[in-house]
Amino acid sequence: AIYVLARNSGEGSDRKLEGGDYYLTDEEAYNLTLLGQKFENVIVVINAGGIIDTNFFNGKGGYDADDAYNRGQIEGLDALVLMSQAGQNGGYALVEVLNGTVTPSGKLTDTWAINYEDYPSAEGFSYLDGNTYEEYYTDDIYVGYRYFDTFGVDVAYPFGYGGSYTSFTIDVTDVTASADKVTVTADVTNTGSVTGQEVVEVYFSAPDGSIDKPYQELAGYKKVEVEPGETRTVKISFDTADMSSYDESSDEYVLEAGKYIIRVGNSSRNTVQAATINLNADVVTEICTNLLGLTKDDMQAGTYDADAGYILNYEDPATHKNPT
Incomplete structure (x- = not known):
């Protein structure tokens, strides 16, 4: 049996934290329960442009069968x-x-979270805080997988994850680093029985310093097709300067001194430490100019003067028109 879960979304039509959108409807939960009981194999297809709750399938949240939002795991899927x-x-x-x-x-x-509340901006999304005119995203630099990986939040399906009809091993054979480039060489072996494609993902972890940084960031990736029993070699290079962080106090991108760890795998939660790059002193990689003057501290303190910036588009909240 093949059962399709379809969801609509788009500009001017925010997602809803309710059945038929983020959660299953009672009818969908009933149908899937019945299919799980009557069919030997059941495939659930998600036809949607965004994320939905998947507790009904993987049961990672541990909800009861009679959960009000249909988050209880359904057997036989x-x-x-x-x-x-x-x-x-x-x-x-x-x-x-x-x-x-x-x-x-x-x-x-x-990143597909186990629970909706696990997303850092969940509480204030759209209509949930009673304010659809202004949206405040509290993620800071911890956007997406950077948040979940940094703070160790368990997930349903991690960034970079994807299943296959075959299996692969990824063995890192070499990592080189210079002032300009970091290059990772890895062997990808198809250990299964059918031809398939695997994506080798390279992440880096920057050292703790005066600038906030996530646990890791994606630096490069490459997809390769491998036949059963075959091994293919891939090389992934990225600019060394890509590992720098922006310093708001000096308007500069900086490689802070310390250890930069290179990680390689096929998702953000399935990597191995491949190399460590030691940097003895801070290196400025780019000098910038903050034209608008907005910093994180100003925004949190509420001291930023919007009139000092450049207004590209303004809508009067009373008339919903642009007075200019």
Whole structure:
């Protein structure tokens, strides 16, 4: 049995924290429960442009079967496929994945949390705080996986994750670093029985210093097709300056002194430490100018003068018109 969960969203139509959107409807939960009981194999397809709750499938939240938001795990569901928004030929592509013509190799560009409340800006999203005119995102530099990985929040499906009909091993054979480039060389071996594609992802962890930094950041990636039993070698390079952080106090991008750890894997939660790069002194990689004067401290203290900046577009909250 194949059951499709479809969701609509778009500009001017925010997602809703309710059944039929982020959560299952009672009818969807009933149908999936029945299918799980009556069919030997059940595939759930998510046809949506955004994230939905997946506790009904993986049970990671530990909710009871009678949960009011239908978050209890439903028995008998075997596969979860994210169709996403694949365009007018998406149906053909989905069929080829489901019938085995093509081995899936997509990777998540978002982190799928176990609970909605795990997202750092969850409380103030859209209508939930009673204010749809202004939106405040409290993530700071900890956007997406940077937040979940930095603060050790368990997730349903991590950034960069994606299943396959085959299996792979990734073995790092070399890491080189210079003032200009960091290059990672790795062997990808297909240990399964069908041809497939794997994505090698390279992350870096910058040292603690005077500038706030996330636990790790994606630096580069490469997808490679590998036949069963075959090993392919990939090289991934990125600019050394990409590991620098912005210092608001000096309007500069800086590589702070310390140890830079290079990590390699196939998702943000499945990596190995491949190398450590030691930097003996701070290095300024780019000098900038803060034109608007807004800093994090000003914004948190409420002392930023918006009139001192450049107003590109303004809508009067009373008339919903641009007075200029």
